[in-house]
Amino acid sequence: VPIFARGADWIPADSFVGAIEDERYKTLISSASDANMNMLRVWGGGIYEHNVFYNLCDSMGLLVWQDFMFACATYPEEPATFVAEVEAEARYQVRRLRSHPCLTLWCGNNENQWIHDRTFWDREDTTVPGALYYHDILPRVVAELDGSTPYWPGSPFGGDDHNDRRQGNVHNWEVWHGNSPRRFGEVPRRDPTPENVSYLRYAEDMGRFISEFGMHAAPVRETLRRAIPEDQLYHHSPSMDHHNKDDPKNKGDDLMLTVTGLPTDLDEYVDFSMISQAEGLKFALEHFRRRKPHCSGTLFWQLNDCWPVLSWSVIDYNGFGKAGYYYARRAYSPLLASFEALPDGSVELWLTNDTLSEIRDNSTVRLGTFEGETIWEEHLQIHAPSNASLPIASWDADRSSGALDRYLSVSSDHGRFPSNRHFFGAIKDLRRDPVEPEVDITPTGEHELRVRLEAPAFAYFVHLEVSDEATRFSDNYFDIEPGQQRTISITNEKQVLTAENVKIRCR
The missing domain is CATH 3.20.20.80 (Glycosidases)
Incomplete structure (x- = not known):
């Protein structure tokens, strides 16, 4: 194979x-x-x-x-x-x-x-x-x-x-x-x-x-x-x-x-x-x-x-x-959705499927501002043949924009692939203000915490820190889109976890 x-x-x-x-x-x-x-x-x-x-x-x-x-x-x-x-x-x-x-x-x-x-x-x-x-x-x-x-x-x-x-x-x-x-x-x-x-x-x-x-x-x-x-x-x-x-x-x-x-x-x-x-x-x-x-x-x-x-x-x-x-x-997700910016300013959306099964799903593509405005949103029915990689949609330069205060994102309606995004410039050049997410930390046992995060504007490079290397995170170093809620599980089989153990940073 x-x-x-x-x-x-x-x-x-x-x-x-x-x-x-x-x-x-x-x-x-x-x-x-x-x-x-x-x-x-x-x-x-x-x-x-x-x-x-x-x-x-x-x-x-x-x-x-x-x-x-x-x-x-x-x-x-x-x-x-x-x-x-x-x-x-x-x-x-x-x-x-x-x-x-x-x-x-x-x-x-x-x-x-x-x-x-x-x-x-x-x-x-x-x-x-x-x-x-x-x-x-x-x-x-x-x-x-x-x-x-x-x-x-x-x-x-x-x-x-x-x-x-x-x-x-x-x-x-x-x-x-x-x-x-x-x-x-x-x-x-x-x-x-x-x-x-x-x-x-x-x-x-x-x-x-x-x-x-x-x-x-x-x-x-x-x-x-x-x-x-x-x-x-x-x-x-x-x-x-x-x-x-x-x-x-x-x-x-x-x-x-x-x-x-x-x-x-x-x-x-x-x-x-x-x-x-x-x-x-x-x-x-x-x-x-x-x-x-x-x-x-x-x-x-x-x-x-x-x-x-x-x-x-x-x-x-x-x-x-x-x-x-x-x-x-x-x-490295077996099913990956990614954007490719082309020299003429247009942007393609690709699906890469490393599994041996064809995949059909519904996805949402959004062009938004870092402050929270939705410029446009499209809903796509996607088909990924088994063990293949191909472009499934594209937007010309006028449609995709190239503004430094905006970003493109794609998400799976059924969680088949990780959400992804595309910026139109280097991190240092983006026009955005750092945003601190709202955080709620709930113990679900001595060795596990559930962390809910939400942000009114785009929160970049959100990361959770615990000073014990046995700690595991369901996800980390991620973005939060405006109005999106993320729930992260933190576990440590060797150490009791409390909310005081957790530091949250972003950029």
Whole structure:
């Protein structure tokens, strides 16, 4: 059955890999499953994971793309004893993992062919040291000892450039790093200006399978409080920059400049960086999923963290979900409704159906102002064929508007897909006033709260915070349309919950 891979890249759950408890694996993999993911890629710069990881993926229905443990480096092909050790390790791991139902793909390495060619682009022979493993030993071992799971030489790999959009799989680092696509023999280009790292560049990517892409965001405030000295809790403090998993340390600033503007305090930094990551992931996932089946998968970088850090993860080291986690969960809904803005100012509404059943529903599309006025409203009967993606409605530029004080929204009358919206500009440019929602919190038991929220005008980036990572939210980091009521369930199996535990913020 053809599928679209909806997932993320997995790194070790802790820097001390021998001390990771089974419960931590269960929490993280459950979070991936809850986010509508169906695949995780075990990154080649990590470890061959413990048995519990694969057992949990088997039981929860998560496919595993398994890199062999070669990453971002050249590897010697001598002496013979080293080559023999590489083969022995590969044979052991293939025997160990081959019977797991979750195992979907063996991959030779992470970025080795691509980085080597970008580094030595002007040489006649750009064969990477280590090619003996990726093109001979590893595929031979997989064929001999597995025989049914496909093998792929690297990630990325394929085409005229190992990161070719026309064939093979892609690591999109135009966004965040400012790279540009190229062909073999061309000079690699990297120009990390705010415009070149903008997430809008995902729309240029016509790749077939995108196995790495992403943007930084801060962890939640509670994780920062636990990891950063109190006198260092500000953007670009020495301690904060030390915990920034990239160089130079201002890359996140370049991204925020085009989305939210630069922060002036810690709260703004946490929210602005999360908004930039979350809106970027939403934009990318919707774009790639609309292109199904030409694009057949997205594995964003990255699901989790191995220490408390400012990074590409959507779940921070302590297990708190960032805004990006909840945005991705909605964008990975098996049935997705999304808007695509076209160059002529018109807007299309697409339905992407990853299920094996055709779906019929009624939906409401609304053009409204952030203050609460309805400009127009349409009711559509929708039909989504099984395992397909297609546009179902469109509005020309005059009808859809392009005003910065307005937004488009779509909702399912029967709750078949998550509500979605389209803004006509960057968050920083929208003409709206922040709105605090009205809140009512009701205990439904010692370990569960029901939160009702309502707003008279458009409330953006509404999020609920509880300073215990075992807390689960039915939804979070969401919008509330004017007059709309949202009910959120908060649960924590380990801690008694009271209304005083909950902080509610918005932007």
